[in-house]
Amino acid sequence: xxxxxxxxxxxxxxxxxxxxxxxxxxxxxxxxxxxxxxxxxxxxxxxxxxxxxxxxxxxxxxxxxxxxxxxxxxxxxxxxxxxxxxxxxxxxxxxxxxxxxxxxxxxxxxxxxxxxxxxxxxxxxxxxxxxxxxxxxxxxxxxxxxxxxxxxxxxxxxxxxxxxxxxxxxxxxxxxxxxxxxxxxxxxxxxxxxxxxxxxxxxxxxxxxxxxxxxxxxxxxxxxxxxxxxxxxxxxxxxxxxxxxxxxxxxxxxxxxxxxxxxxxxxxxxxxxxxxxxxxxxxxxxxxxxxxxxxxxxxxxxxxxxxxxxxxxxxxxxxxxxxxxxxxxxxxxxxxxxxxxxxxxxxxxxxxxxxxxxxxxxxxxxxxxxxxxxxxxxxxxxxxxxxxxxxxxxxxxxxxxxxxxxxxxxxxxxxxxxxxxxxxxxxxxxxxxxxxxxxxxxxxxxxxxxxxxxxxxxxxxxxxxxxxxxxxxxxxxxxxxxxxxxxxxxxxxxxxxxxxxxxxxxxxxxxxxxxxxxxxxxxxxxxxxxxxxxxxxxxxxxxxxxxxxxxxxxxxxxxxxxxxxxxxxxxxxxxxxxxxxxxxxxxxxxxxxxxxxxxxxxxxxxxxxxxxxxxxxxxxxxxxxxxxxxxxxxxxxxxxxxxxxxxxxxxxxxxxxxxxxxxxxxxxxxxxxxxxxxxxxxxxxxxxxxxxxxxxxxxxxxxxxxxxxxxxxxxx
Amino acid sequence: xxxxxxxxxxxxxxxxxxxxxxxxxxxxxxxxxxxxxxxxxxxxxxxxxxxxxxxxxxxxxxxxxxxxxxxxxxxxxxxxxxxxxxxxxxxxxxxxxxxxxxxxxxxxxxxxxxxxxxxxxxxxxxxxxxxxxxxxxxxxxxxxxxxxxxxxxxxxxxxxxxxxxx
Numbered sequence: 001x002x003x004x005x006x007x008x009x010x011x012x013x014x015x016x017x018x019x020x021x022x023x024x025x026x027x028x029x030x031x032x033x034x035x036x037x038x039x040x041x042x043x044x045x046x047x048x049x050x051x052x053x054x055x056x057x058x059x060x061x062x063x064x065x066x067x068x069x070x071x072x073x074x075x076x077x078x079x080x081x082x083x084x085x086x087x088x089x090x091x092x093x094x095x096x097x098x099x100x101x102x103x104x105x106x107x108x109x110x111x112x113x114x115x116x117x118x119x120x121x122x123x124x125x126x127x128x129x130x131x132x133x134x135x136x137x138x139x140x141x142x143x144x145x146x147x148x149x150x151x152x153x154x155x156x157x158x159x160x161x162x163x164x165x166x167x168x169x170x171x172x173x174x175x176x177x178x179x180x181x182x183x184x185x186x187x188x189x190x191x192x193x194x195x196x197x198x199x200x201x202x203x204x205x206x207x208x209x210x211x212x213x214x215x216x217x218x219x220x221x222x223x224x225x226x227x228x229x230x231x232x233x234x235x236x237x238x239x240x241x242x243x244x245x246x247x248x249x250x251x252x253x254x255x256x257x258x259x260x261x262x263x264x265x266x267x268x269x270x271x272x273x274x275x276x277x278x279x280x281x282x283x284x285x286x287x288x289x290x291x292x293x294x295x296x297x298x299x300x301x302x303x304x305x306x307x308x309x310x311x312x313x314x315x316x317x318x319x320x321x322x323x324x325x326x327x328x329x330x331x332x333x334x335x336x337x338x339x340x341x342x343x344x345x346x347x348x349x350x351x352x353x354x355x356x357x358x359x360x361x362x363x364x365x366x367x368x369x370x371x372x373x374x375x376x377x378x379x380x381x382x383x384x385x386x387x388x389x390x391x392x393x394x395x396x397x398x399x400x401x402x403x404x405x406x407x408x409x410x411x412x413x414x415x416x417x418x419x420x421x422x423x424x425x426x427x428x429x430x431x432x433x434x435x436x437x438x439x440x441x442x443x444x445x446x447x448x449x450x451x452x453x454x455x456x457x458x459x460x461x462x463x464x465x466x467x468x469x470x471x472x473x474x475x476x477x478x479x480x481x482x483x484x485x486x487x488x489x490x491x492x493x494x495x496x497x498x499x500x501x502x503x504x505x506x507x508x509x510x511x512x513x514x515x516x517x518x519x520x521x522x523x524x525x526x527x528x529x530x531x532x533x534x535x536x537x538x539x540x541x542x543x544x545x546x547x548x549x550x551x552x553x554x555x556x557x558x559x560x561x562x563x564x565x566x567x568x569x570x571x572x573x574x575x576x577x578x579x580x581x582x583x584x585x586x587x588x589x590x591x592x593x594x595x596x597x598x599x600x601x602x603x604x605x606x607x608x609x610x611x612x613x614x615x616x617x618x619x620x621x622x623x624x625x626x627x628x629x630x631x632x633x634x635x636x637x638x639x640x641x642x643x644x645x646x647x648x649x650x651x652x653x654x655x656x657x658x659x660x661x662x663x664x665x666x667x668x669x670x671x672x673x674x675x676x677x678x679x680x681x682x683x684x685x686x687x688x689x690x691x692x693x694x695x696x697x698x699x700x701x702x703x704x705x706x707x708x709x710x711x712x713x714x715x716x
Numbered sequence: 717x718x719x720x721x722x723x724x725x726x727x728x729x730x731x732x733x734x735x736x737x738x739x740x741x742x743x744x745x746x747x748x749x750x751x752x753x754x755x756x757x758x759x760x761x762x763x764x765x766x767x768x769x770x771x772x773x774x775x776x777x778x779x780x781x782x783x784x785x786x787x788x789x790x791x792x793x794x795x796x797x798x799x800x801x802x803x804x805x806x807x808x809x810x811x812x813x814x815x816x817x818x819x820x821x822x823x824x825x826x827x828x829x830x831x832x833x834x835x836x837x838x839x840x841x842x843x844x845x846x847x848x849x850x851x852x853x854x855x856x857x858x859x860x861x862x863x864x865x866x867x868x869x870x871x872x873x874x875x876x877x878x879x880x881x882x
Contacts (some may be wrong), residue, residue, distance in 0.1 A: 039818030039855045168811070174819035175807045175826060177754015177794035181819075184753035238744045239737070241760075317758045317766055317854050318820040366758075367818030367855035399759040613814045617860060621817055624856030647763040647852060655848035658858040 009034065009089040013072040016146045019093035020050070022138035029056065029121070029134070031090060032064050034074025035082040036338060037170070039367035040618055040677055042082045044168050045611040049087050052610075053094030054134070056121050066362035068344055068355075076339035076441065078370070078504060080578045080675025087610065087673050089148075096148045101137050108132065168613070182321045182336050182363035187392040190323075192237040193384050194244045195452070196230040197401055200641045201501065202256040204228050204458055209250030216243050223247065224387055228455040231384050233393065241398075256460055258639035260499045265308050265702075268413040268434040271495045274467040278490035282471035282480040282576060289491055292430050295419045300427065301527055307414040307516035308702040311500055311635035313644065314406055315652060318366030319397040320373030322381035327390050331358045335378035336365025342443030343375040347382055350447035358382070369506035369625070369677070372406045373397050375442045376451035383456065403650060404642040405451060408635055409505030410436035410498070412475075414516035424528030426539060430489040431479060431517065436498045437465040438474035438508040451501075467494040472575040478510035478682065481517050482573050483539040500635065500642075506625065507678040510574060514682025515630075515689065515703070518570040522690045523699065532690065536571060544580050544605050545573060547666060551603040552582035555664050564588055565598055568690030570683030579606040579674040583623065583683040585659065587691045593710040595631050595692065597659035602680060604663070607671035615676050616663050622680030623661060628653035630685040631705050723784045727752070728796030734783075742778040742786055743767045746793060754794035754823050758852075765851035768824035768831075769793045775831035777850065794823040797830065805871055806830060809864035817855030825851045825861055837872045839865075 021030045031050045035042050043063040051058040064071065074085055105123045106113060115126045121134035173179035205228040213223045221234040221243045232243040276284040295302055323334040337343040340360040348355050365374055381395040412435040419428035442449045454460055468474055476492040525535035533553055540546050549571055561567055571582045586599040602619050609615055632651045636643040644650035693699045700713050718739040725732050736745055746752050758766030760779045767779040770792035797804050806829055816822040825848065832839050832847035844865055
């Protein structure tokens, strides 16, 4: 498969100069991308693609930091699309450039291709002193108007490129403390800022001690109070933190309501909701929902199950931050937002300014994989900076801000019904999924999705979200199983009036849906008395899916299962369009009912693999984060506040429960790149659930699998 | 508010004479007064390990203890690990095994492990887990970190065997 689908990014940015430019000062090649580094080292992958397709040393490739007005707007860095969007675009741009360059040189010097020798971007004509470089070519007037060719094969020509080292520059900077995060920005006369948050979502500021504000002013701390938005700003970061603590006890808040603490799964089932029918292909429709089919008990077996997952948080290790300067009526904002163009639009709306008045630059933050406080912080820093013209404001959230105010991954409920015929074939499948929205990134709702907007405006009216219908959006992501069930009933429920703020978190609805599907497949396999892996193969037509599962089996069969342990598997193709992934896990359980992860296996088919180390780290990270959600994580709250305020109150996985991880990649050269960042979490969660069942004989259908929950389930 | 006090700190072999509020935690002095940004603030509650550095060779959390309490001690931050522009064995192993994702927690993890190897050449699995009990990572770099540790142990074990034969 040689043809290259150039993907959506090039449809908008179709000029070579949108993606590649040439720096004549240092003889380097600059590549542009609209995707950002969020721990997945996408820059490294993109550098490899450009280096490989241009046949040039990777050290000559520089990735330009994302900045509005200069970088392509490729939407959010989300949905495991970075390599398939940006990578594919860069591949096409690089191949276009290289082909045109070769043609131009042959024509310019009127020589045959055998006389051409190209090394690291410089073409030399055999037997002459003539040479011509990539940089010379890019200087031609015509360069800036060259369009990228769609579906082009790379011209077959062997270029003398040196051995390309895949040195990851980012890692070298990280391990020496030189990698610069947004938190590390340092400008002359920069001011630090912190925010005093209300006690909970529904709180309005009644009063604040103005004497204390004056006193703080004398201590060089400025307090900004706008509506119910309070910030402290000063030169000394620690003094700013102390000021917030002093101010906290001086505030009186009016409560506009309690956090609803009715059982969340009852609310998911019973609250007002939008109900849509999801059809094969994963698209949702506003259509009548058919009743569930009833089958004759003598010839068929029907099973019903409910699977539940709680609210979980992004929980970045470094709390959100942003830096802004307001100068000459223009803003310059540094942000770790995963969608700088979209967040800029929302901030423009919130501040009532034009897009050309805001320049947003990306700076790395701590890994979060979704919509955390980054965008909120960018708006807050910009708002504060208006009061301090000409000064950089570096705003950092606290640990408590991050844990209590980020938009969580929604709690979710899956109600599944499956009917087997007497041969063990699934003849009917119904899956109703219930959750809050995963789609409140600022671009979607504009200013109202920026956390502090409502506190600044003192406007607390909550609008219902509108269900999205595109294939595999939010709640119905991976609701459509890849299995060849001919007779399915898939229902998406966007539930309203739920208690906590929610948005995109790694995998969105796929995590809960795949957990449910893959646990339920084991339940059905048991009834059919068929090995779970064979049972899956029996229900798959997709050859790549089958190969992934067979490879997983091969990997797992290499080691012997300890008699006191148990194994389980899970499988998914993320969004039925990104990578295929099968996961196996071997676990044990302590006398105290704690799950210990022993061994794990991941087999992935991500199309053509560009950067194996990057794929491995995404898969390992996905497995570890998914296992953490499965075993430990749940956001706790009462009527007055979020209780999971810190790491003591919100446990995540530690180094004491990391399994051995074996990664196997089915590399498909020439196939489109498929993202791997979000594919593992659902399968690993189900794999753990299935292993736990095999170990203790009890099927736990509600996450997380904490010691307490396991004990209470066993007692029941 | 606290008073400004004189404070003399030795960090990465250099002596700094500072005038700072007496209650300022060490991390703020290191990051803001001395512009050594490799040590990260993660929670300010001594729960996540991002702020780990070495005091007299041993891992110490810097987000809550006052800077003035560290007078007379040798402080090492991640910036001080390279000797003569050469990475430590652990840093080399981190590069080899790609042992960081976003990297925010990495400096704290590296400092905890450096402290471990300062204490024991050949730590056990329990020693390793114990040394990292304060270090959280959200991206899931754990497995690659443990691979890097294995590599360092294997190098040190081989050196030990070679020494026995000398």
